[in-house]
Amino acid sequence: MVSQIVKEENQYQAAFRQLQQRTTASDVAWFGRLRESAMDRFEQLGFPSVKEEEWKYTNVAPITKLTFDPALPAIDVDSLATSTELARFGYPEAQTSQLVFVNGALRSNLSSLAGVPAGVVAIDLVEAIADAKYGELIREQLARSADYNANAFTALNTACVSSGAFILIRKGTELESPLHLNFVSDPSAPNSVSFPRVLIISEENSRATVIESYAGTNDAAYFTNAVVEIVLKDGARLEHYKVQRESVEAYHVATTSADLGPNSSYDSTTINFGARLSRHDIHVKMAHEGAECWVDGLYVVSSDQHTDTHSVIDHQQPHCTSHQLYKGILDGKSRAVFNGKIFVRHGAQKTDAMQTNKNLLLSDEARVDTKPQLEILADDVKCAHGAAVGQLEEDELFYLETRGIHPELAKNLLTYGFAEEVIGKIKVDSIREQLDEAVLNRINARLEA
Amino acid sequence: MLEVRDLHASINGSPILKGIDLTIKKGEIHAIMGPNGSGKSTLAKVLAGHPAYEVTKGQVLYEGKNLLEMAPDERAREGVFMAFQYPIEVPGVSNAQFLRLAYNEKRKHLGEEELDPLEFKDLLKERAKIVEMDASFMTRSVNEGFSGGEKKRNEILQMAVLEPKLAILDETDSGLDIDALRIVAGGVNHLHNSENAVVLVTHYQRLLNYIVPHYVHVLAGGRIAREGGKELALELEEKGYDWITSSVTGSGSSAVSVI
Ligand SMILES: Nc1ncnc2c1ncn2[C@@H]1O[C@H](COP(=O)(O)OP(=O)(O)OP(=O)(O)O)[C@@H](O)[C@H]1O
Numbered sequence: 001m002v003s004q005i006v007k008e009e010n011q012y013q014a015a016f017r018q019l020q021q022r023t024t025a026s027d028v029a030w031f032g033r034l035r036e037s038a039m040d041r042f043e044q045l046g047f048p049s050v051k052e053e054e055w056k057y058t059n060v061a062p063i064t065k066l067t068f069d070p071a072l073p074a075i076d077v078d079s080l081a082t083s084t085e086l087a088r089f090g091y092p093e094a095q096t097s098q099l100v101f102v103n104g105a106l107r108s109n110l111s112s113l114a115g116v117p118a119g120v121v122a123i124d125l126v127e128a129i130a131d132a133k134y135g136e137l138i139r140e141q142l143a144r145s146a147d148y149n150a151n152a153f154t155a156l157n158t159a160c161v162s163s164g165a166f167i168l169i170r171k172g173t174e175l176e177s178p179l180h181l182n183f184v185s186d187p188s189a190p191n192s193v194s195f196p197r198v199l200i201i202s203e204e205n206s207r208a209t210v211i212e213s214y215a216g217t218n219d220a221a222y223f224t225n226a227v228v229e230i231v232l233k234d235g236a237r238l239e240h241y242k243v244q245r246e247s248v249e250a251y252h253v254a255t256t257s258a259d260l261g262p263n264s265s266y267d268s269t270t271i272n273f274g275a276r277l278s279r280h281d282i283h284v285k286m287a288h289e290g291a292e293c294w295v296d297g298l299y300v301v302s303s304d305q306h307t308d309t310h311s312v313i314d315h316q317q318p319h320c321t322s323h324q325l326y327k328g329i330l331d332g333k334s335r336a337v338f339n340g341k342i343f344v345r346h347g348a349q350k351t352d353a354m355q356t357n358k359n360l361l362l363s364d365e366a367r368v369d370t371k372p373q374l375e376i377l378a379d380d381v382k383c384a385h386g387a388a389v390g391q392l393e394e395d396e397l398f399y400l401e402t403r404g405i406h407p408e409l410a411k412n413l414l415t416y417g418f419a420e421e422v423i424g425k426i427k428v429d430s431i432r433e434q435l436d437e438a439v440l441n442r443i444n445a446r447l448e449a
Numbered sequence: 450m451l452e453v454r455d456l457h458a459s460i461n462g463s464p465i466l467k468g469i470d471l472t473i474k475k476g477e478i479h480a481i482m483g484p485n486g487s488g489k490s491t492l493a494k495v496l497a498g499h500p501a502y503e504v505t506k507g508q509v510l511y512e513g514k515n516l517l518e519m520a521p522d523e524r525a526r527e528g529v530f531m532a533f534q535y536p537i538e539v540p541g542v543s544n545a546q547f548l549r550l551a552y553n554e555k556r557k558h559l560g561e562e563e564l565d566p567l568e569f570k571d572l573l574k575e576r577a578k579i580v581e582m583d584a585s586f587m588t589r590s591v592n593e594g595f596s597g598g599e600k601k602r603n604e605i606l607q608m609a610v611l612e613p614k615l616a617i618l619d620e621t622d623s624g625l626d627i628d629a630l631r632i633v634a635g636g637v638n639h640l641h642n643s644e645n646a647v648v649l650v651t652h653y654q655r656l657l658n659y660i661v662p663h664y665v666h667v668l669a670g671g672r673i674a675r676e677g678g679k680e681l682a683l684e685l686e687e688k689g690y691d692w693i694t695s696s697v698t699g700s701g702s703s704a705v706s707v708i
C-alpha cells in the first residue's frame with residue numbers, strides 16, 4: 001500500500017518535471033521556485049491517510065491509485081469538446097462574462113468577456129504571472145491564503161498549476177452580471193487530471209458575483225484538484241457560488257480560501273451534487289474588523305457517493321459576523337462528512353457566529369458524520385451551533401397524504417422543501433432553477449407555480 | 450355517506466377508541482364534542498388513515514366502500530378531508546405549489562385534465578376569497594411561520610380548493626379570533642351543500658351558533674356517551690361534561706345509533 005502510494009506520487013512528480021520544462025511562466029523565477037517548493041512539500045506530506053484526524057472519514061486511496069496520464073492538461077492539445085457541447089454548462093446570466101476551462105486549461109476561443117466592464121481583469125493566471133502589470137500583485141497573493149504546507153492536495157495543485165484564472169475587480173467596480181468560471185472536464189483520455197487554480201482579488205468597495213462550476217462531459221473517471229483563493233479588500237462584497245456537478249465517476253478535491261478585509265462581505269454557497277468522491281475544504285479568515293460572511297452549502301448524494309466538507313471560519317478580530325447553514329440529503333449507500341470549525345480568537349469581541357448542519361437520510365444505508373466545533377477564546381461573543389440528522393417525519397408525510405398526494409410524491413416534496421432553504425437563497429435565477437430541477441430530477445417530482 | 454360501526458382503535462397498544470358508532474348522511478352537519486383526551490382527534494385521524502393507529506375492531510363504510518382498506522391519499526382523492534387540530538408546517542414548499550399539486554392529484558384521479566399554474570392561480574384566487582385569505586400567503590411555505598389562527602384558516606382554504614365530500618374539521622375554531630371565526634364559519638357554510646357532509650370537532654358552542662349542526666355527539670372515554678340535536682351543545686355549555694361522563698361509567702355499551 002505504502003509503496004503503491006509512493007509510486008503514484010512519483011508519477012505526479014514525473015508529470016511535474018514535464019510541466020516545469022514546458023510552461024513559459026516558469027521563466028518567472030519566483031513562480032518556478034514556488035512550484036518547486038510546493039512539490040517538495042507534496043513529496044514530504046504524501047497523500048493523506050485515514051489515520052490523520054482531518055481525513056478520518058475520507059479515504060483518498062482511490063485517487064492515489066489512479067494511473068492517470070502524466071501528460072498534464074496540455075495547453076497545446078485541443079480537446080474534442082465543441083462550444084455547442086459545452087453550452088449546457090453555461091448560465092444565461094453569464095453568457096458574455098464567462099471563462100471556459102477544458103481539463104483545467106483556459107480556452108479563450110470558448111470564453112466570452114464582452115459583458116465584463118472595464119475595471120475587471122479576467123485572464124489566464126499563468127499569463128498574468130508573466131505580465132509585468134500583474135506579476136507583483138499575484139506574487140504577493142498567490143499561495144498566501146491557501147497554505148500548501150498544511151494540505152497535500154493544495155501542495156500538489158500549487159506545484160502543477162499550468163493554467164487558471166486571475167480575477168481582479170478594481171476599486172469601486174460593480175459587476176452587474178455574474179462572472180462564470182466554467183470548468184469542464186472532457187476526459188477523452190481515461191483518468192485525466194486537472195489542476196484548476198483561481199485567484200480573485202476584490203479591491204476596495206467593489207461588488208461582484210462569481211460562479212465557479214465543475215462538470216464532466218462524460219461519465220469517465222477523472223480527477224479535479226482545484227484551489228481557489230479569494231482576497232477581499234476594505235468594503236468589498238463578493239457573492240460566490242461553487243456548483244460541483246462532476247460526473248458520478250469523478251474525484252473532486254478542492255480548497256477555497258478567503259481572506260476578508262475590513263467591513264467586507266463574503267457570501268458563499270457551495271453545491272455538491274456530483275463526483276464519486278468529493279472533498280471540499282473551505283477556509284474563511286476574518287483578520288479585520290467588521291467583516292461578514294455566509295458560508296452555506298448543500299450536498300445531495302446517492303448510491304455510493306461520498307462527500308466531505310471541512311469548513312473553518314476563523315474570527316481573528318472583533319465585530320465580525322459569520323453565518324453557516326449546510327444541508328445534506330443522502331440516499332442509497334452514500335456517505336457525507338461535515339466538519340465545521342469556528343474559531344473565535346483572543347480579543348475577537350462582539351463576534352457573532354451561527355452554524356447549522358442538517359442532514360436528511362432517505363435510506364437506512366446512508367450515513368453522515370457531522371462535527372460542528374466551536375472554539376471560543378473571547379468572552380463577549382454570541383455563538384451558536386447545532387447539527388441534526390433525521391429522516392422524513394411521519395406526521396409531515398401523513399399531512400401531505402391526507403391532501404391526496406401519493407406517498408412517493410409526498411416524500412419528494414418534503415425532500416425538495418428541505419433543500420429549498422439553501423437553494424432559495426441563491427440570487428442567480430438560472431442556478432436556482434438548475435438546482436431545483438436537479439433536486440427534483442433526483443427525487444423525480446415536478447413542481448411549478 | 451359514512452357508517453362507523455363498533456370502531457375500536459389503539460395506539461402503541463393502548464386502546465383509545467372503544468366502540469364508536471356513527472352514521473353520517475350527505476347534506477348533514479355533525480358536531481363531536483367531549484372532554485380533553487376523550488378520543489375526538491383519534492377518531493378523526495383514524496378516519497383519515499393515520500398509520501400510527503391500529504384499528505382493532507369494527508368497520509367503516511364510506512360511500513359503501515371499506516374505508517379502512519384505503520390508503521390515506523386514496524381516501525383524500527375519494528373526497529375525505531380532515532382539517533388538522535395542529536396543522537403541519539412544510540418548509541420550502543409554497544402554499545400555491547402544494548395546493549396545485551393536491552388539486553391536480555384529485556383531478557387526475559377523477560380523470561379530469563390537470564390545471565396549469567396560470568389556470569390554477571385563478572381558481573386559487575377565487576377560493577381564497579371564501580376564507581378572505583391574502584395573496585401573500587400563497588407564496589409562503591405551507592404553514593411555516595403562520596400564526597395559530599392563520600394555520601386554521603389555511604386548512605379551510607385547502608378544503609375550499611379540494612371540495613371534499615366528507616370534511617372532518619378538528620377544532621378548527623380553536624385559536625381563531627372573533628372575526629376569523631366568523632369568516633371561517635362563513636366559509637364552511639358556503640362550502641357545505643346537500644351533496645356533502647361536515648363533521649365539526651369542537652369544544653365551544655360558539656362555533657355552533659355559526660355552523661348549526663343537525664346532530665351533536667359527545668365522546669367520553671373513547672365512546673359516544675350522549676347524542677342529540679343542537680340543544681345538547683347548549684346543555685353542555687351550561688352543565689359541563691360531568692353529568693355525562695359519570696353517567697357513562699359502568700354502562701357497558703353506550704353507543705346510540707343516530708337515525
Ligand atoms: N402515542 C400515544 N400513546 C398513548 N396514548 C396516546 C397517544 N396518542 C394519544 N394518546 C391518548 O389518546 C387519548 C385521546 O387523545 P385525542 O387526541 O384523541 O383526544 P381529544 O379528544 O382530541 O382531546 P383534545 O380535546 O384535547 O384535543 C388521550 O388520552 C391521549 O393521551
Ligand SMILES: [Mg+2]
Pocket residue numbers: 489490491534619620
Ligand atoms: Mg383533539
